[in-house]
Amino acid sequence: MISLPSDWLTQDRLDAEYKQYVVLAYLQGVGQRFAQNRLCPDLPDLQRHYDDTLRFRRGKGTLTAAFPKRVAGISGPPPRINYESELPDNPLMQEVDDIVSFALPRFHETLTEGRQRWADLAATLTLEPVGLLPLHRDEGYLFVHYTHTADLSVYQYRLTLYDTNVPGGRHVHWLLRDRLRRNLGTTFERLKVDLARRYDLPNPAAFRVESRQVLEEQETILPITQQLLNEAVA
Known part of the structure; x- marks a missing residue:
């Protein structure tokens, strides 16, 4: 680079x-x-x-x-x-x-x-909530999955300071929690419950972002999702 x-x-x-x-x-x-x-x-x-x-x-x-x-x-x-x-x-x-x-x-x-x-x-990404969203939405989980694969990445997110120079207006801190492959019996709602049991977020907000193509997560998917997530929790 x-x-x-x-x-x-x-x-x-x-x-x-x-x-x-x-x-x-x-x-x-x-x-x-x-x-x-x-x-x-x-x-x-x-x-x-x-x-x-x-x-x-x-x-x-x-x-x-x-x-x-x-x-x-x-x-x-x-x-x-x-x-x-x-x-x-x-x-x-x-x-x-x-x-x-x-x-x-x-x-x-x-x-x-x-x-x-x-x-x-x-335009190729779709962000949707998983289950009911709590009142506090500044911290929770993001499931990154791809339309044509079973691969799934699980991130914990936390919205931080306001900054007009970043997409969406607020910084998002990402923490990778897991990478796994979904099967027919794996629902996002079940994954959300499992995360709530494993980590110290008893009633977390959760979103899933679906990508129609496999893209670099750190360099592309997460920066764009930052903008979409800011709009979703506003």
């Missing part, structure tokens, strides 16, 4: 050609993982890089606009006073502008691809 440091823009040498290579190498790796339906942590990481770079561009524009300007001449008709900034020309800042102009549209393009893939995969 090729990661991009948070200070990639100013790290190492400030050379437009070199930075373009760094950006392309990073985005190539991200694109390959998106093609494999592996969305996290790359999608939120890419979102941060896009937001930070866009914020840098806007901040630089605000700084440039704040510098005093001097009269450069009069043009017309009609008569118009022309101004030019007293901010001195700096080759390094031009180099930064070139890097940002190169990176932003490519970040956005790959980000759009990742968001669309997220939406497409979310």
